[in-house]
Amino acid sequence: MAKVVEEKRVVTIVFAGDSGDGIQLTGTQFTNTSALFGNDVSTFPNYPAEIRAPQGTVAGVSGFQLQFGSVEVYTAGDICDVLVAMNAAAFKVNLPRLKKSGTIIINTDGFNAKDLRLAGYESSPLEDKSLEDYRTISIDVTKLTAAALVDSGLGKKEVERSRNMFVLGFLYYMYNREIAPTEKFIKEKFAKAPHLIDANIKVLKAGYNFGDTSETFTSRYNVKAAKLPVGTYRNIMGNQATALGLVAASQKAGLDLFYGSYPITPASDILHELSKHKNFGVKTFQAEDEIAAVCSTIGASFGGELGVTASSGPGIALKGEAIGLAVMLELPMVVINVQRGGPSTGLPTKTEQADLMQAMYGRNGEAPMPVISASSPSDCFDAVFEACRIAIEHMTPVFFLSDGYMANGSEPWKFPTTDELKEIKVVHAKERKQDDPEFLPYKRDERLVREWALPGTKGLEHRIGGIEKEWDTGNISYNPENHERMVKVRAAKVARIADSIPLQTIDSGADSGKVLVLGWGSTYGVIKTALKECLEEGLEVSHAHLRYIEPFPKNLGEIIKKFDKVLIPEMNNGQLVKIIRDKFLVDAKGLNKIKGIPFSTPEIVLAIKELAHA
Amino acid sequence: MTTDTAEIKLTPKDFTTDQEVRWCPGCGDYSILKQVQSILPETGVNKEDIVFISGIGCSSRFPYYMDTFGMHSIHGRATAVASGLKIARPELSVWVITGDGDSLSIGGNHLIHTIRRNFNMNILLFNNEIYGLTKGQYSPTSPEGKVTKSTPMGSLDHPFNPMALCLGADATFIARAMDRDVKHLREVLVRANDHIGTSLLEIYQNCNVFNDGAFEIYTDKGSKKEEALFLEEGQPLVFGNDDNKGILLDNGTPKVVRLDDGMYTKEDLWIHDSSDKHKAYLLTTFFDNPSLEGHMPRPFGVFYAQDRFRYEEAMYQQLDLAVERKGEGNLDKLLRGENTWTVS
Numbered sequence: 031m032a033k034v035v036e037e038k039r040v041v042t043i044v045f046a047g048d049s050g051d052g053i054q055l056t057g058t059q060f061t062n063t064s065a066l067f068g069n070d071v072s073t074f075p076n077y078p079a080e081i082r083a084p085q086g087t088v089a090g091v092s093g094f095q096l097q098f099g100s101v102e103v104y105t106a107g108d109i110c111d112v113l114v115a116m117n118a119a120a121f122k123v124n125l126p127r128l129k130k131s132g133t134i135i136i137n138t139d140g141f142n143a144k145d146l147r148l149a150g151y152e153s154s155p156l157e158d159k160s161l162e163d164y165r166t167i168s169i170d171v172t173k174l175t176a177a178a179l180v181d182s183g184l185g186k187k188e189v190e191r192s193r194n195m196f197v198l199g200f201l202y203y204m205y206n207r208e209i210a211p212t213e214k215f216i217k218e219k220f221a222k223a224p225h226l227i228d229a230n231i232k233v234l235k236a237g238y239n240f241g242d243t244s245e246t247f248t249s250r251y252n253v254k255a256a257k258l259p260v261g262t263y264r265n266i267m268g269n270q271a272t273a274l275g276l277v278a279a280s281q282k283a284g285l286d287l288f289y290g291s292y293p294i295t296p297a298s299d300i301l302h303e304l305s306k307h308k309n310f311g312v313k314t315f316q317a318e319d320e321i322a323a324v325c326s327t328i329g330a331s332f333g334g335e336l337g338v339t340a341s342s343g344p345g346i347a348l349k350g351e352a353i354g355l356a357v358m359l360e361l362p363m364v365v366i367n368v369q370r371g372g373p374s375t376g377l378p379t380k381t382e383q384a385d386l387m388q389a390m391y392g393r394n395g396e397a398p399m400p401v402i403s404a405s406s407p408s409d410c411f412d413a414v415f416e417a418c419r420i421a422i423e424h425m426t427p428v429f430f431l432s433d434g435y436m437a438n439g440s441e442p443w444k445f446p447t448t449d450e451l452k453e454i455k456v457v458h459a460k461e462r463k464q465d466d467p468e469f470l471p472y473k474r475d476e477r478l479v480r481e482w483a484l485p486g487t488k489g490l491e492h493r494i495g496g497i498e499k500e501w502d503t504g505n506i507s508y509n510p511e512n513h514e515r516m517v518k519v520r521a522a523k524v525a526r527i528a529d530s531i532p533l534q535t536i537d538s539g540a541d542s543g544k545v546l547v548l549g550w551g552s553t554y555g556v557i558k559t560a561l562k563e564c565l566e567e568g569l570e571v572s573h574a575h576l577r578y579i580e581p582f583p584k585n586l587g588e589i590i591k592k593f594d595k596v597l598i599p600e601m602n603n604g605q606l607v608k609i610i611r612d613k614f615l616v617d618a619k620g621l622n623k624i625k626g627i628p629f630s631t632p633e634i635v636l637a638i639k640e641l642a643h644a
Numbered sequence: 645m646t647t648d649t650a651e652i653k654l655t656p657k658d659f660t661t662d663q664e665v666r667w668c669p670g671c672g673d674y675s676i677l678k679q680v681q682s683i684l685p686e687t688g689v690n691k692e693d694i695v696f697i698s699g700i701g702c703s704s705r706f707p708y709y710m711d712t713f714g715m716h717s718i719h720g721r722a723t724a725v726a727s728g729l730k731i732a733r734p735e736l737s738v739w740v741i742t743g744d745g746d747s748l749s750i751g752g753n754h755l756i757h758t759i760r761r762n763f764n765m766n767i768l769l770f771n772n773e774i775y776g777l778t779k780g781q782y783s784p785t786s787p788e789g790k791v792t793k794s795t796p797m798g799s800l801d802h803p804f805n806p807m808a809l810c811l812g813a814d815a816t817f818i819a820r821a822m823d824r825d826v827k828h829l830r831e832v833l834v835r836a837n838d839h840i841g842t843s844l845l846e847i848y849q850n851c852n853v854f855n856d857g858a859f860e861i862y863t864d865k866g867s868k869k870e871e872a873l874f875l876e877e878g879q880p881l882v883f884g885n886d887d888n889k890g891i892l893l894d895n896g897t898p899k900v901v902r903l904d905d906g907m908y909t910k911e912d913l914w915i916h917d918s919s920d921k922h923k924a925y926l927l928t929t930f931f932d933n934p935s936l937e938g939h940m941p942r943p944f945g946v947f948y949a950q951d952r953f954r955y956e957e958a959m960y961q962q963l964d965l966a967v968e969r970k971g972e973g974n975l976d977k978l979l980r981g982e983n984t985w986t987v988s
Contacts, residue, residue, distance in 0.1 A: 255987070260988055261987060263984060264984045264985075290728060309969070309973045310975075315728065317757075318753055319753060326725065326727045329724070329731075329732065331728075332732075333736070485729075485733060491692055491712050493713075
């Protein structure tokens with residue numbers, strides 16, 4: 031039966047189920063298919079820390095939210111149009127995210143007496159009158175999946191594991207999507223288990239056909255391709271972009287990449303991705319602990335490679351002493367922190383921006399380091415590439431900050447070609463012959479940068495270490511004047527990096543006005559969305575987003591002065607705001623959210639309006 | 645290997661730096677420094693291809709006195725730094741200088757993991773059974789009951805047995821020497837350097853300021869013959885004044901016998917075989933407190949040596965295999981990925 035096709039500009043769907051239900055995979059597949067179709071997409075995976083949290087409980091709910099549209103989207107959406115709930119707990123957790131009159135797709139098999147009890151319901155919410163505000167589509171996904179696989183010879187568990195494909199097929203029908211990309215994915219994923227290929231594709235098609243034949247919809251929805259800037263795109267997740275950025279930097283610098291790391295959520299995916307690219311000379315070393323991860327990286331940097339180590343907050347704390355050593359040694363190294371909720375173990379799978387102070391000041395003594403931050407999944411590529419460039423060209427460890435939201439989120443990426451990438455200049459100290467002047471390991475050029483002297487180079491034999499260095503010679507020195515001079519020069523070296531980075535620009539809004547919203551990190555998308563709304567309403571507000579936090583771009587102070595008020599939204603208790611107040615003596619206001627989840631657009635809009643009208 | 649033989653024959657003097665050596669007068673470290681400087685010219689490795697990496701402690705000042713590449717890193721982490729360097733530059737000759745506090749206390753984790761990975765490097769563990777640089781606290785190798793600044797009533801810690809610990813971590817080379825027997829130290833240093841894999845050499849080193857005489861029983865002429873057992877490849881285990889004692893295996897249990905009462909001859913004794921892991925385990929158990937009646941003599945020399953694949957070599961094999969399977973990395977292809985779409 032031909033159905034009416036209704037056009038939509040943007041749609042937000044949240045897939046929710048038990049943490050073993052394959053929710054992340056389902057969401058990722060829908061995202062990739064939509065991106066390939068040409069929609070702009072933005073995603074927000076949200077899952078518990080436990081691999082298999084207690085089944086059926088509220089604590090075990092795994093969610094995957096995505097916004098896709100025929101216009102540009104910058105966030106995973108504030109409220110959802112569609113909620114897919116595989117069980118009662120998933121329904122309970124996510125119903126508040128659904129807009130009134132939204133669509134709920136229910137797996138009725140996940141609402142039996144036990145499911146209701148585990149979710150803390152006394153009676154079935156499906157029978158509640160409040161659901162009349164929504165459009166509910168109830169499907170016994172378990173039963174239909176089992177029916178589709180009745181001749182497959184698969185066991186009950188395997189059948190249940192393919193339920194997610196039924197739901198995915200159903201949504202593909204609902205949003206007029208092709209199933210081919212997912213078919214291709216299934217074939218690759220189960221290449222070693224052909225019987226699962228057949229089963230999963232069968233269920234995927236069954237879900238699709240069910241949408242077609244079941245008369246569930248009076249209309250289907252169409253979300254046209256977005257008018258993104260001209261170019262070729264792929265979909266990319268933040269951690270993946272970070273890994274590719276590292277490979278790209280190593281290639282452009284002509285150095286092998288050494289990646290020393292210890293598994294930790296949410297940074298491990300960078301290790302997984304890099305370990306696939308050994309044919310680029312990438313050496314991944316899974317060390318015995320965080321300290322060995324950073325120390326082996328220092329060893330590799332001393333040996334002449336692009337040394338990179340990564341972790342999340344707790345691991346970065348363990349690496350602190352060694353990072354200080356790298357500051358003293360003045361060797362290139364990139365330290366990646368994919369931030370998560372803290373302190374201590376905190377909220378391992380939730381996002382936060384609370385390690386900025388740790389990156390800036392979290393070492394003993396005066397140990398200045400450049401700090402670079404990415405602002406979205408695809409921006410991780412450019413930002414980490416830039417972190418590598420600064421590390422190599424300025425002979426310093428550099429902090430690169432990502433966070434759980436952008437690390438696991440994805441968006442379309444207009445990827446660059448190799449030729450479009452900046453060159454990274456590597457300069458090594460040259461061999462010394464007998465009559466050449468003596469090699470001075472801590473002699474500096476006009477940028478205050480010392481030479482990278484590789485073991486194996488004749489005449490450059492020298493010793494470096496964590497004890498204070500003597501000016502030029504690098505020998506041990508306890509001389510008071512020398513120590514003060516060295517502390518100052520290490521700080522000046524980092525400050526001078528400001529000469530080689532671009533000036534700060536305004537992302538949206540005018541160059542001056544009432545309110546400047548100054549952000550950093552993964553709040554970029556939501557601030558941009560909020561600005562659009564405020565600008566349309568005629569508010570005098572602008573948005574600048576920082577990539578370089580240490581040192582700041584040279585013109586940041588001037589930009590700030592051109593606004594009456596500065597608003598700094600952060601997913602922490604106020605960190606950048608302290609630095610801005612300290613450096614520029616302005617009465618910047620913080621907007622802080624510390625809930626392990628990103629800001630919503632209305633939260634930012636409201637704060638802007640309050641400040642604009644104050 | 646890109647190392648070619650030095651054109652001009654190097655001498656120990658070529659390995660000394662202009663830095664003033666700042667160990668206490670009479671410290672055992674001087675003797676070790678001298679022996680290391682004396683064997684390096686014989687290894688045929690160029691100065692620029694040698695790297696000394698240390699942690700923190702008295703012994704860890706060592707790299708400053710060696711005219712090679714060097715890094716004085718942070719407490720306990722020298723083996724971890726050396727591991728990364730070895731992965732980056734497998735052709736370099738890497739030496740780790742560490743102490744009993746540095747490698748067995750704060751850096752214990754890195755030591756055992758480096759050993760199991762079997763990087764081709766030499767670890768010289770200077771054991772003086774005390775914390776010297778912090779002025780005299782007990783260390784993880786100090787004997788039970790040791791009275792120090794931090795243990796006025798005696799230490800409650802049971803000490804580590806470094807040889808047993810390292811063998812337990814599947815070391816491919818373990819040996820023991822002492823600062824005051826320079827001839828033997830020199831021989832074992834050469835063997836440690838010749839071994840391909842992680843060579844762990846424990847060196848008993850006298851701290852004449854905070855723990856003077858800790859190893860006197862093994863170094864003093866009056867007791868050395870009775871208390872120290874020198875292991876020689878293919879030779880019976882003989883010790884004692886006038887070589888009058890030996891060790892045999894009685895149904896697998898080591899037993900000290902006399903060789904001067906006609907009951908046993910050297911033919912009956914345990915023949916040292918450093919490729920025998922079982923015997924090596926037994927040798928590591930010769931760790932009794934020498935004040936106890938009937939204790940075993942303390943072995944010196946190479947306990948165990950075995951050939952096993954080195955981590956860094958295996959890593960490079962994987963890199964080559966990856967290129968063989970997938971071709972040299974093509975960055976444009978990588979950035980592009982598998983699924984793209986075009987907006988025009």
